[in-house]
Amino acid sequence: MENIRQFWHGACELNPLPTEYESWAAAQKQDFLWNQNILPSTYDKLPPLKKIDVPGLFLTILKIKMERLSDEAPPQWKKAIHAHGSVAKVKFVPTPDTPFTGLFKGADYGLLRLSVTGDPTDRGFAPGLALKLFVDGQPSENVSALVSLSGQGKNYNFFAHEFSNIVPEEKSLGPKFINLIFRRVSKYPRRLYLQRFGELDQNGHKESVPYYPERIFLVPNPKIQFAESPPHDFRHDLATIKLGTLLFSVYGVAPNQGGDDVRNATIDDIEQPAYRQKSQLVGTIETTSEFISSFYGDSRLFFRHQRFDNQ
Template sequence: MRFTNTLAAALLIAASSAADAATDEQYLRRFNAYEPRLGEYSGNEATEIKATRGSRGGLKTPRRRGPAKDVAAVRPKINPNREDGKYHDWRDYDADVYGGKDPYAECVYPQDTEQLDTPDYQALSAICKDELIWTKVLQDTRRERFYTGYEFTSLFDQDMNLTYDVVTDTMPKDRLKKTHPVGTMSKIEVIPHPDQPYTGMFKGVKHGMMRISDTTKTTPTVQKTNPGFGIKFLRDGMTSANILAMFHFDGQSSWNFFKNRWTTILREPNNECARRTIGKHLATVTDHIGGTSVMEVAEYDQYGNKEAEPHWPFQIEFEAYDVYGWTDEYQ
């Protein structure tokens, strides 16, 4: 699998930006993180962190937490604020990929593109879906914020069947993304080994999207991350194929997202709290809370052709080719 330069650049930008931020508060202010309000969603106010000054001059959060506040589960409103004039894809560095022609010139998009799951949207070619999704990704330069503590309460009121069964290229309507809220997107393609035995999109993918994210909030003072990614393989005239992968439910003691292999089948979490909360909630709809099949990747190829005899692997492990020399330290 080969990744475009966009992902590498995005990760470098994210790393350098994080290095400039000495505290969580400064980090949130730098990216103008969203701040949920009751009944609205404002992205113009930086997150305020209330703290009391300790005896040695450091900042400490209050020991006793106040009563839980209802945080409105309202989807953030898109603010089309990008003004850099760039495409952030092949058009910025190799405009002759398609012989100087615009490959999206003949795309005719549905009038309603709010939810990317309508018959008109699914009927589009993979390259037109690629452009539509990427245009939406680039609209708003602000980043989401992480959720903590009682803010996860609404997660346990959600129907987990939607997570496993909804066929769409957007989040289910009215659902707020509480886990993996902060991530970086990239266009990808799959260039398979000529002797690989699998069918469908394992034979090659020209138009795909990848989102790498951290599961929950991290801080520079605690060396722990819990990275994962989602891959969306776009197909002509039909639904996409999707792959989800992580290293482990419990995360890793490193700031290097690429330190460990990621897999499509996870072991159950070792953390007892996680087993009794999110693990139990996922178990209401599946007997395999850490496992996702890649069967749909093998059933149809990127042109929408059905395979007569689909063949797919039971499990996939992903190992990054790290040419940047990332370390375990916070950068």
């Protein structure tokens, strides 16, 4: 951690979450994390991208990743993958006719972290994202999404492909080994659940009949494209994105669209390409700030993985 700290000025100490933090309104939580920790720890010089730390991932207590509700990582937490990225404030803008409940009805306060699994010169360019939407008086809701487990080779355009909370199985050794590591804490490590997004709205009101998609696809805005040719640092690309930019159109597959209930649909069913064809536009993710690369965003900001509930 100290090696990373040298890349930011350190003129302002990081502020731990106050004991009353979870009781705050969504806007206040976003403001605290952004203005008190992310902005003050902005890097003066970007730290070099790290290779995937496979031994470190194996030794990580992955149960924490699945069960910790806080927006801040525990002390001494280290990212074995996705160690470096950039964060922006965002909002989720729903389509007027969305059938989904909870945060799918709209969320004005969120954080989006875009990162790569590791140094692209080592295993190729493998982009990923983590989305956090804040809720008044309740823990935030989080979801992560990938293009694939192996990434997109030498294509350095972060927005070249769609992202999803479910990724297909791959046969190559590296992804298979990482998948096995995550199987220690989840029967379905390639599948993240969206249940909590449908249960509470951004004001903290509980939905009487939650309704949420079993799979989402985040489709990049075709107007935002970067050079495919390496080498260049994706964080420099993200820094050019302006406040008020539509980043992703979000498509969701409703329960029963695949011919089965969300809890009963098999992983093989949901991974089929036909699921993408059955998806419907449910909203967009838009920036409410520029992207920032910071010590806090890389080392302390925490995104929970909601494991699939049908274990």
